[in-house]
Every structure is written in structure tokens, then in C-alpha cells.
Amino acid sequence: xxxxxxxKEIDEIRAKYPDRKSALLPSLYIAQREFGWxxxxxxxxxxxxxxxxxxxxxxxxxxxxxxxxxxxxxxxxQLCTNVSxxxxxxxxxxxxxxxxxxxxxxxxxxxxRFSLVIMECIGACGTAPAMLVNTDFYENxxxxxxxxxxxxxx
Amino acid sequence: MEKYFxxxxxxxxxxxxxxxxxxxxxxxxxxxxxxxPKEILDEVKKSGLRGRGGAGFPSGMKWSFAVADPKLPKYxxxxxxxxxxxxxxxxxxxxxxxxxxxxxxxISGYTLGAEYGYVYLRGEYPKAKDILxxxxxxxxxxxxxxxxxxxxxxxxxxxxxxxxxxxxxxEETALIESIEGKKGQPxxxxxxxxxxxxxxxxxxxNNVETLSNLPLIVxxxxxxxxxxxxxxxxxxxxxxxxxxxxxxxxxxxxxxxxLKDIIYKHAGGIKGGKKLKAVIPGGISTPVLPxxxxxxxxxxxxxxxxxxxxxxxxxxxxxESVCMVKVTYRALKFFEHESCGKCVPCREGTDWLxxxxxxxxxxQGREGDIELLSDVAGIMYGKTFCPLGDGAAGVVIGMxxxxxxxxxxxxxxxxxxxxx
Ligand SMILES: Cc1cc2nc3c(=O)[nH]c(=O)nc-3n(C[C@H](O)[C@H](O)[C@H](O)COP(=O)(O)O)c2cc1C
Ligand code: FES
Numbered sequence: 218x219x220x221x222x223x224x225k226e227i228d229e230i231r232a233k234y235p236d237r238k239s240a241l242l243p244s245l246y247i248a249q250r251e252f253g254w255x256x257x258x259x260x261x262x263x264x265x266x267x268x269x270x271x272x273x274x275x276x277x278x279x280x281x282x283x284x285x286x287x288x289x290x291x292x293x294x295q296l297c298t299n300v301s302x303x304x305x306x307x308x309x310x311x312x313x314x315x316x317x318x319x320x321x322x323x324x325x326x327x328x329x330r331f332s333l334v335i336m337e338c339i340g341a342c343g344t345a346p347a348m349l350v351n352t353d354f355y356e357n358x359x360x361x362x363x364x365x366x367x368x369x370x371x
Numbered sequence: 372m373e374k375y376f377x378x379x380x381x382x383x384x385x386x387x388x389x390x391x392x393x394x395x396x397x398x399x400x401x402x403x404x405x406x407x408p409k410e411i412l413d414e415v416k417k418s419g420l421r422g423r424g425g426a427g428f429p430s431g432m433k434w435s436f437a438v439a440d441p442k443l444p445k446y447x448x449x450x451x452x453x454x455x456x457x458x459x460x461x462x463x464x465x466x467x468x469x470x471x472x473x474x475x476x477x478i479s480g481y482t483l484g485a486e487y488g489y490v491y492l493r494g495e496y497p498k499a500k501d502i503l504x505x506x507x508x509x510x511x512x513x514x515x516x517x518x519x520x521x522x523x524x525x526x527x528x529x530x531x532x533x534x535x536x537x538x539x540x541x542e543e544t545a546l547i548e549s550i551e552g553k554k555g556q557p558x559x560x561x562x563x564x565x566x567x568x569x570x571x572x573x574x575x576x577n578n579v580e581t582l583s584n585l586p587l588i589v590x591x592x593x594x595x596x597x598x599x600x601x602x603x604x605x606x607x608x609x610x611x612x613x614x615x616x617x618x619x620x621x622x623x624x625x626x627x628x629x630l631k632d633i634i635y636k637h638a639g640g641i642k643g644g645k646k647l648k649a650v651i652p653g654g655i656s657t658p659v660l661p662x663x664x665x666x667x668x669x670x671x672x673x674x675x676x677x678x679x680x681x682x683x684x685x686x687x688x689x690x691e692s693v694c695m696v697k698v699t700y701r702a703l704k705f706f707e708h709e710s711c712g713k714c715v716p717c718r719e720g721t722d723w724l725x726x727x728x729x730x731x732x733x734x735q736g737r738e739g740d741i742e743l744l745s746d747v748a749g750i751m752y753g754k755t756f757c758p759l760g761d762g763a764a765g766v767v768i769g770m771x772x773x774x775x776x777x778x779x780x781x782x783x784x785x786x787x788x789x790x791x
Contacts, residue, residue: 233530234550235487235570241552242535280554280711282536283494295495299456300655301613303701304693337538337705338456338655339495342613342685343620352497 219262223247227266240267245278254285282334290325290332292370295349298335301342310346311335313360318367330371375587375607376580377623380467386502388509391470397515399586403478404523406589411482412438415585417593421604424450424541424578425654425682427671436565437483437575446574447480447488448550449582452534452541454493455654456705457685460609460621461579465492465499468583469506473529475585477515480527482585483575487528490579491546494535503531538709542757543576545711556713557757580609601627601670610669612638614688615645627670634665634688645690649773653682655702656762658769659695679769694789695774696781699767700728706763717760720751724767736782744778745771 219227226247231240244263245255252259255278264271278284294314298307311322311333320326320333341347344356348363355366379385379394391397403411416431437445449472453461464472476488492500507529510516518526532550534540540549544558547569568574584606588596597605608626610633613619617639624637630652634640641647647662652669657680660667667677674681689698707721724747727740748764748771755761771778780788 233528235572236551238552239532239550242549243533246533246535277552277554280537281494281534284535298701299705300651300698300701301457301687303697304614304689336495337708338454338458340453340459340462340493342457342459342687343611345613345619349495349497354498 219247219251219266223251224266231267237267238269241269241274241277242281245274245281245284249285254288256288288325290320290329292331292367293349293351294320294331294333294367295336295339296333297337297339297341297345297347299338299342301338302346305345307346307358310358310360310363314363317364331367374623376464376468376471376583376609377621378468380463385467386469386506388470388506388513391468396470397474397513399589400474400477400515401521403481403585403589404521404525408438408482408484411478411589414588414593415482418584418588418596419593419603419605420581420584420588420596421606421671422578423580423608423684425455425656425680427604427681430577430581433565433577434483434575436563437573440573441484444487444572445483445485446569446572447476447483447485448543448546448569448574448576449476449488449490449579450541450543450546450576451490451492451496451499451579452538452546453496453579453683454538454541454709455656455683455685456702457613457651457654457687458611458683459613460611460684462496462499463609463621464579464583465496466502469499469503470510471583471586472503472579473506473510473516475582476529477510477520477527478585478589479575479577479582481520481525485575486526488530489550490529490531491540491550492531492533493540494533500531500533507531537711538705539711539757539759542759545757546576547574554711556711559756600625601668601672603672604670608669608684610637610684610686612686612688614686615642615647615690615693616640616688617642627668627673630660630665630667630669630686633669633686638686638688641688641690643690645692647688648691648693649689649695651685651687651689653680654685655687655705656680656758656766657682658765659698659773661773692789694732694787695770695777696728696732697787697789699770700725700732702766703728703763706759706766710759710763714756714760716751717755717757717763720747720755720760721763723747724763728767731778731781732787734781734784734786736778736785738782740782741771741775741778 248259325332540555545555549555703725748767751764
């Protein structure tokens with residue numbers, strides 16, 4: 218189960234909404250933070266805490282791309298390849314990351330350092346190509362820039 | 372014209388409440404609380420404000436529907452999902468000028484009789500979430516939000532709800548489902564959210580930029596506001612330009628600025644002096660315009676006449692090196708991924724279109740594929756549960772209308788003619 222601090226955090230979120238079910242998405246984020254990904258245990262914790270059927274929790278979680286249904290590496294690279302990024306060579310950057318760090322889209326490198334997800338526009342189209350590493354934005358990417366940036370994520 | 376949405380954003384502390392107040396922030400909230408809600412609503416109607424989320428619905432009209440039953444509690448939802456590819460116009464408000472949005476929402480809440488507001492923020496904006504939460508905390512401390520705003524007995528609370536990476540949650544009824552803690556699948560309309568929305572109560576959903584207009588309307592009045600920019604849909608407008616231009620970015624200009632001026636005057640023209648090929652004017656869901664068709668006013672009334680839509684004002688500029696088949700394929704990959712799966716024409720149609728486009732782009736296009744694309748897109752158009760499917764079909768229809776020869780060349784030569 219979640220510890221007391223987390224339960225309190227979820228309670229505070231619940232209080233902001235007319236219906237407790239609204240706390241589901243925020244609680245899934247919290248579970249993901251606590252467990253690293255939405256494992257069975259994580260989903261069960263959420264279901265119990267919010268008193269919702271587990272199937273419903275699982276169903277909702279599966280709908281959203283940012284909820285992870287498998288373990289992720291220490292750092293999550295979210296690289297955009299939508300049109301504004303694509304026309305500045307984002308797809309080549311996917312290949313580059315694959316070669317250099319041994320991580321394919323939706324996969325994790327063997328050393329567990331990076332996971333890679335292809336994104337559908339992260340709102341940085343004016344400074345394309347762009348990616349998020351964990352929660353940090355990086356824009357105007359090139360192979361060199363990516364190498365420099367990822368140095369900072371061990 | 373002096374900047375409104377982007378005022379003060381060069382100040383590194385622009386998101387701080389004190390900096391916002393130094394440039395006149397929150398004085399319009401105070402002014403609004405001295406007016407009757409009905410008076411403010413009349414000013415909004417007079418202003419001619421139209422929603423900036425993509426559809427351009429008159430905000431005053433939407434609001435009058437919502438206030439029809441004064442007995443029911445109401446909810447105000449700010450759509451900060453900003454998922455339309457090519458769009459990054461709400462982000463500077465959220466990250467650099469969050470108090471403008473908060474002030475706008477507090478005024479709106481008072482006008483509508485809503486005591487609770489929520490900002491539905493896309494999951495991909497983690498920085499904006501922290502900034503917005505910090506700004507809300509400051510606004511509560513200063514008594515611009517809370518149970519007794521500025522001692523005037525007005526109640527309005529605001530919280531941020533974080534989405535989790537689903538484009539469809541930008542559609543207002545899917546957004547409501549999502550904030551209720553469910554899968555983000557659109558609801559049937561009617562009932563419309565203004566009658567039965569979040570938690571079964573009347574609910575007003577408006578875009579970030581729309582709600583951020585409220586302080587201005589209160590300040591200068593609806594009449595003066597209606598004189599800014601286009602006559603039929605006035606006001607200041609954020610246009611975001613990406614792709615092959617010298618100076619991509621977000622530009623605040625009067626609504627109705629010509630697409631040509633946006634690209635050549637404000638965004639510095641085509642990068643490296645190359646030739647313009649095509650422009651997607653309002654985000655990926657809006658039909659493409661060829662280079663010779665960009666002499667049009669960027670507003671909700673003129674763009675349909677020019678063969679496209681204003682959408683989110685997200686201008687994607689493409690030079691002669693870009694392969695239109697590839698762009699179409701990438702767009703459909705997006706729609707296929709984001710289709711919520713609720714209705715058959717969209718779920719199956721986006722999958723079909725993507726598959727056909729993929730094989731054409733990869734040099735395996737077959738004779739009859741172009742007709743098949745038109746056919747599938749034609750069948751989808753107007754028959755999907757929500758406009759996501761229309762957007763997907765419209766992209767294909769627009770591309771075939773203007774760049775059919777590129778599709779033919781791909782099939783004839785059995786390869787991508789742009790060597791991509
Ligand atoms: C598939 C789809 C995605 C949408 N995404 C957004 C979005 O990200 N942001 C937004 O403000 N409106 C979006 N909309 C429009 C909303 O449904 C709604 O019209 C809008 O939030 C109303 O606010 P407005 O009147 O202020 O424009 C989307 C619509 C559809 C059909
Ligand atoms: S298309 Fe890549 S950030 Fe928008």
C-alpha cells in the first residue's frame with residue numbers, strides 16, 4: 218500500500234473535486250512516481266485507495282500514453298517526430314539515439330539508463346526538433362546537442 | 372499595437388504576481404468585481420470574442436447558454452491541452468504570463484457564477500504545471516482567488532488537472548470525461564456541456580487564450596475590443612509559426628493579419644531564401660494551402676473561404692524540399708495513434724489511410740491507391756463521432772487536391788521522389 222504521506226497527498230487531491238473518481242489520473246501519476254511504472258501492485262494500490270474496481274483503474278490507465286505499463290529506464294527520452302520536427306530531421310535523431318545508446322522507440326537500453334518514446338508534438342515546434350528528458354525541455358536538437366545533453370543523465 | 376498576451380514576457384520574473392501587478396495586473400479583476408455579472412457578460416457579447424481553441428465559437432453566446440439556470444452550480448474548465456501538432460501558442464501564457472490566465476478565469480468565474488475552475492493542462496508541459504501551481508498559490512495569498520476575493524464576497528477556486536498524453540482530451544467532452552477520471556472518449560452532443568457537463572452540471576470549456584482576453588475586455592470595454600483586427604472575429608491573436616522560416620515563434624498580431632504577412636513580415640520569410648511550397652495554416656488538422664494561396668486573412672471567417680481553417684493559428688511552413696506524401700503519412704500516423712477508438716469510421720479509417728500512405732511513401736503504392744485514399748477519406752468525412760476524424764480525412768482530401776501529382780509520381784516511380 219501507499220505510505221501515509223502519499224495517502225495524505227491523494228486525500229488532498231480528492232478534496233479539490235466534486236467526485237472522488239477525479240483523483241484517478243493524479244493518483245496514477247503518483248503511483249507511477251512511487252513505483253517507477255504502473256505495475257499490478259501499483260494499479261491495485263490505486264484501486265484500493267480510491268475504492269474503484271481494479272479493471273476500471275487498469276482500463277483508464279491503458280488509455281493514456283504517459284502512463285507506463287512496463288518498467289522504464291532511469292531517464293525517459295521523449296522525442297517528437299511530428300511534422301514540424303520531422304522536416305528538421307527528427308527521424309534521423311531517433312536512429313542516432315538508437316545507435317549511440319542502444320535504445321529503440323518504446324524500449325529501454327540494456328544498462329537501464331534510457332528509455333525512448335516517440336512523441337506527437339510537445340509544443341516546441343518553433344524550436345524543432347525537440348525532446349523532453351524526464352521533465353526537462355531540450356530544443357533545436359542535433360546529434361551533437363543530444364550527445365551533450367544526454368551526458369548529463371547518467 | 373502594444374503587446375497584450377506577451378506583455379512583459381522578456382522580464383525573467385514575469386510569472387511572479389508582483390511583477391504582474393507592476394504592469395497593471397489584477398486591476399481588471401477588481402474593476403470586474405465592481406460590475407454586475409450581467410454587465411460583464413454584455414461586454415463579452417459586444418466584444419465579439421470567439422473561442423481560440425479551434426472552432427471559433429462566439430464566447431458570449433456560449434456563456435449565455437451556461438448561465439440560463441442560475442440555481443445549478445457551474446464549472447469553468449480551461450482547455451490547456453494544446454495538443455494540435457504545430458501549436459505552441461498557449462505555452463508562453465502558461466509559462467510566462469500565468470496570472471493573466473488566472474485573472475481571466477477569476478473574472479469569468481464571477482461572470483458565470485462558477486465557484487470552481489480547473490485548468491486541464493497537457494501532461495507534456497511539466498514546467499507549466501509547476502509555474503501555474505506557484506502562480507495559483509500566490510493569487511490565493513493575495514486574495515485574488517479564494518472564498519472571499521478582495522473582500523467582495525465572491526468565491527472562486529482554481530486547480531490544475533494534468534492530462535496524460537491523449538490528443539483527444541483537447542476535445543471538450545473528452546476533456547470532461549478525463550477530468551472525471553475516465554478514458555478520454557468524447558460524449559454524445561446534445562446535451563452540450565453548457566447544460567450537462569462535468570459532474571453533470573453546466574460547464575464552460577474555453578481555451579487558455581480565450582479566457583486570457585477577459586481582463587482586456589473588462590479594461591477597454593466590448594465596444595473598443597471589437598475594433599481590434601477583423602470585424603467578424605476581433606481581438607488580439609497569437610499565431611505560432613514553425614517549419615522553414617527564418618524566425619519561427621509566437622507572434623501576437625491583430626486577428627485577421629494576412630497569412631502572407633505572418634510568414635514574410637513577421638517570421639522573416641522562407642529559411643535560406645528557398646522557395647515556399649505549402650503551408651498548413653492552423654495546425655495539422657487543417658487542410659494544406661499551396662504557395663500561391665496564402666494571400667488570405669487569418670481569421671475564422673476568411674480561412675474557410677480560402678480553403679482551409681484558422682484552427683489553432685499554428686502555421687507550419689514547408690519549402691520545396693518537403694515531400695507532401697511523407698507529411699500526409701506522418702499526419703495520418705498521428706491521427707491513427709490518437710483516434711480514441713470509439714467510432715468505427717475514425718478508428719478504421721485512420722488505420723486504412725495510414726497503411727495506404729505508408730506503402731505509397733515506401734515505393735509500394737498500387738494503381739488505384741489514390742482513388743482508394745479519396746474514397747476512404749470521403750466516407751469518413753462528416754461521419755465520425757467527433758471532429759478528429761474529419762481532421763484526418765480533411766488532411767488527405769486537401770493534400771490530394773493540391774499535390775495529387777506527387778502521389779502519382781510516388782506510385783509511378785515506385786519510390787519517394789524526394790529520397791526520404
Ligand atoms: C480532436 C480535438 C482536439 C482539440 N484540442 C483542443 C486543444 O488542445 N485546445 C483547445 O483549446 N481546444 C481544443 N479543441 C476544441 C475544443 O473541443 C473546444 O472547442 C474548445 O476548447 C472550446 O474553447 P474556445 O471556445 O475557447 O475555443 C479540440 C477539438 C477537437 C475535436
Ligand atoms: S512538432 Fe515537434 S514539438 Fe511540435
